[in-house]
Amino acid sequence: MNEKIEFTQRLRAAMTQAGYTVSPSVLEHEFNLRWPGKSISNQAAWGWLNNRSIPTQDKMQVLAELLKIPPDVLRFGTAVRLSVQEHKKRWDEGAGYLERETFDAFLKLPAAQRKIIREVILTFAKVHSAAAKT
Structure with missing residues (x-):
């Protein structure tokens, strides 16, 4: 609509x-x-x-x-609104102290290094997703 x-x-x-x-x-x-x-x-x-x-x-x-x-x-x-709240809830529940510490360190990196780390994480996520489907 x-x-x-x-x-x-x-x-x-x-x-x-x-x-x-x-x-x-x-x-x-x-x-x-x-x-x-x-x-x-x-x-x-x-x-x-x-x-x-x-x-x-x-x-x-x-x-x-x-x-x-x-x-x-x-x-x-x-x-x-519900979608945003659900995403926030998932984020709040899924990220513990260690993950938050890692995110803080990630955000302090220069943009080029953040890009590399992002690509590595996304590659791992794709591999994990594909393995979960089989």
Whole structure:
């Protein structure tokens, strides 16, 4: 599905969930009450609600606060948030003290040496993956 369509669906659902009428004029008014910059137009709010545009990140933050929804969920949806959380959990659970110490040392290496180490690790991972499949 198109990312503008998905954003519009999330925006409309969040407005409904927050108790607002899904309307460009309502969105324009409520947004402008909270936005410290130049006011948005009714046309801009209409574009957000009708698959025409996605607000910039600073405006997304204000929309998220207005609608009481995390900005990343408003912008990308819950599936992306869950995927990021799962990846973070895997990283946190899979890396112990020794691995973290190794990562810190790796990050201190010059770029050329990091590239070599990365290639070695990826080669080992490919070999291990291929061996696991047989």
